[in-house]
Amino acid sequence: MGRRPQPHIKERLLDACADHALAHGLPDRLEPLATATGTSARMLIYHFGTRDALLRAVLGHARQRQLDTFGDLLRVRPDESYTVTLNRAWTSITGLDGQPYLRMFGQLRESAEQQLWPNFRRTATTDWLGPLEDGLRSIGRPDLATLVLAVIRGLLMDLDATGDATRTDRAFRDFLGAVEHLPKGYV
Secondary structure, eight states, X not given: OOOOOOHHHHHHHHHHXXXXXXXXXXXXXXXXXHHHHTSOHHHHHHHHSSHHHHHHHHHHHHHXXXXXXXXXXXXXXTTSXXXXXXXXXXXXXXXXXXXXXXXXXXXXXXXXXGGGSTTHHHHHHHHHHHHHHHHHHTTTOGGGHHHHHHXXXXXXXXXXXXXXXXXXXXXXXXXXXXXXXXXXXOO
16 A cells, blocks of 8 residues: 655655756756755656656746746836836846746757647736736736737847847836826737
8 A cells, every 4th residue: 555645755855856947947857856855766757747747846846936926026016107017027027036937948849849839928928917917007008918928028028139238127117107198909
């Protein structure tokens, strides 16, 4: 007779695996995750079933962390313009806090890892539209959510390709300045 699953152990393992994957990327083998968690590959399989199931759980857990962290940054603050909020979120997303997520989820766009989360590109887009619409509603422009998201995603790809943070930061600030002056009904 086998042991009963222990959710608190599984959750601790998942946290440690997500920490490792965010710091180093998704591994090809289970051994780096086993080492990071202080357990064995066999125990990881026991708790998650398969390597792919573990990696999917790690991706989902990391994605939830990203949504929680950056979703909070996108929330409306009554004491500031939403473009100031967006600029602060951009700084965090492109800074040290955001780099691990950009690296990890960039793998899903460009590699076989996408098979772990086949609809990731769609999810990664639609997850952010609601928070952006809510925030932009505070300046009367929820209709700009798709445009703002497209600019963010495009500048993130530019930053990833060139490493030119100064230029992409300036472009985002210029874009926010333009958003503040767009007439109602534009877009």
